[in-house]
Amino acid sequence: MSDLKPKPTYDTRAIAAQFSVLGDYVRAEVYGSGHINDTFCLEMNQGGSPIRYVLQRINHTIFKNPDGLMANIERVCNHAQSKLKQSKAPDASRRAMTLVPTKAGKGWLVDGDGNRWRCYVFVEGATGHDIIRNADQAFQAAKAFGAFQALVADLPGERLVETIQNFHHTPSRFQRFQEALKADAHNRAKDVRKEIEFALARANDVSVITDGLAKGEIPERVTHNDTKLNNVLLDNQTQEGICVIDLDTVMPGSALYDFGDLVRTSTSPAAEDEVDLSKVTMQMPMFEALVKGYLTSAKSFLTPRERELLPFSGKLITFEIGLRFLTDWLEGDVYFKIKRPGHNVDRLRTQFKLVESIEAQLPAMQSLASKF
Numbered sequence: 573m574s575d576l577k578p579k580p581t582y583d584t585r586a587i588a589a590q591f592s593v594l595g596d597y598v599r600a601e602v603y604g605s606g607h608i609n610d611t612f613c614l615e616m617n618q619g620g621s622p623i624r625y626v627l628q629r630i631n632h633t634i635f636k637n638p639d640g641l642m643a644n645i646e647r648v649c650n651h652a653q654s655k656l657k658q659s660k661a662p663d664a665s666r667r668a669m670t671l672v673p674t675k676a677g678k679g680w681l682v683d684g685d686g687n688r689w690r691c692y693v694f695v696e697g698a699t700g701h702d703i704i705r706n707a708d709q710a711f712q713a714a715k716a717f718g719a720f721q722a723l724v725a726d727l728p729g730e731r732l733v734e735t736i737q738n739f740h741h742t743p744s745r746f747q748r749f750q751e752a753l754k755a756d757a758h759n760r761a762k763d764v765r766k767e768i769e770f771a772l773a774r775a776n777d778v779s780v781i782t783d784g785l786a787k788g789e790i791p792e793r794v795t796h797n798d799t800k801l802n803n804v805l806l807d808n809q810t811q812e813g814i815c816v817i818d819l820d821t822v823m824p825g826s827a828l829y830d831f832g833d834l835v836r837t838s839t840s841p842a843a844e845d846e847v848d849l850s851k852v853t854m855q856m857p858m859f860e861a862l863v864k865g866y867l868t869s870a871k872s873f874l875t876p877r878e879r880e881l882l883p884f885s886g887k888l889i890t891f892e893i894g895l896r897f898l899t900d901w902l903e904g905d906v907y908f909k910i911k912r913p914g915h916n917v918d919r920l921r922t923q924f925k926l927v928e929s930i931e932a933q934l935p936a937m938q939s940l941a942s943k944f
């Protein structure tokens with residue numbers, strides 16, 4: 573089983589002092605449940621009132637071009653803010669991420685150790701949920717991610733930088749899995765034999781979306797690429813999907829990657845790392861709410877082929893992320909943050925269980941999706 577690595581510590585007071593934040597430093601606590609970056613909730617005190625910010629260290633082992641990534645994010649945030657201003661949307665400042673500049677006027681900070689830091693305005697009164705509670709949340713999340721795709725569809729300027737090459741290229745993910753299996757560098761394949769068989773049996777599914785993109789049957793769009801439920805903040809009062817966050821992977825992709833990841837994270841009532849697999853199941857009312865919510869924002873631009881593949885995308889993206897957890901287990905837990913030994917095994921099992929559940933219901937999902 574894996575050894576948990578000691579967590580590095582950072583001088584968040586000194587980091588915060590280099591951003592144009594208001595008030596006096598109170599504390600910065602580790603925040604959220606992301607698997608990739610180091611996120612802190614920074615609390616400042618301005619004349620007795622607390623002001624919060626999100627301070628993040630970008631994981632530059634994973635994001636090898638953090639400056640290109642931040643340049644993408646600056647463009648996306650500026651574009652979103654200016655469109656929101658034009659539309660005179662109520663509560664505009666909570667509807668898109670706002671970067672707080674450094675005192676030197678830059679969009680991000682490079683510290684003495686080469687770490688890249690960014691600071692966002694904290695969107696108050698909203699929550700990123702790890703587990704779906706009801707169909708309205710699924711509707712709201714899908715509507716918000718569809719609206720985000722519509723928002724960035726007319727992003728001016730050059731093609732965005734690909735912050736991780738082949739991020740949703742499922743055939744490449746499958747190949748990497750096969751290589752990790754062949755090497756079995758940590759002698760861990762023996763613990764996941766059944767899951768390895770499950771993965772190998774689905775080799776024929778992996779190229780459906782990438783082939784469609786290559787042949788021009790599926791259009792390339794600017795997509796979010798990490799549309800898990802907790803990457804959209806839902807307003808605590810109204811439950812509206814108020815702000816899409818975690819913009820690291822906003823880059824060229826397919827709308828199906830985004831819809832597929834919504835199916836993965838918003839149809840099952842179980843946590844991604846649930847150990848009781850009997851809880852993992854694709855719930856049709858949640859899927860229906862996702863389709864309705866997504867089409868509310870995306871109906872006008874989706875092509876017939878994209879519409880047709882919405883249910884399948886849920887199966888493929890769930891399989892792909894399961895495959896990535898499996899690969900990370902075989903490679904020694906080097907990518908995703910883990911909180912316990914075997915964490916990646918627990919995660920991959922929920923994903924493959926969900927794939928099974930989707931497979932069993934795919935015809936019904938297809939007939940439902942074709943009705944809207």
Ligand code: ADP
Binds near residue numbers: 603606610611
């Ligand atoms: P990761 O890439 O590691 O998933 P995220 O960018 O998703 O990191 O941030 C981690 C968590 O921090 C989110 O799940 C969310 O709860 C919180 N968060 C991030 N940005 C904001 C924000 N601007 N306002 C409020 N909460 C935020």
Ligand code: GN1
Binds near residue numbers: 606800818844
């Ligand atoms: C990671 O950053 P976070 O925790 O929102 C990962 C996604 C996976 C997800 C699985 C850059 O997302 O691709 O789908 O974990 N992000 C990256 O929960 O690899």
Ligand code: MG
Binds near residue numbers: 606802803818
């Ligand atoms: Mg996240």
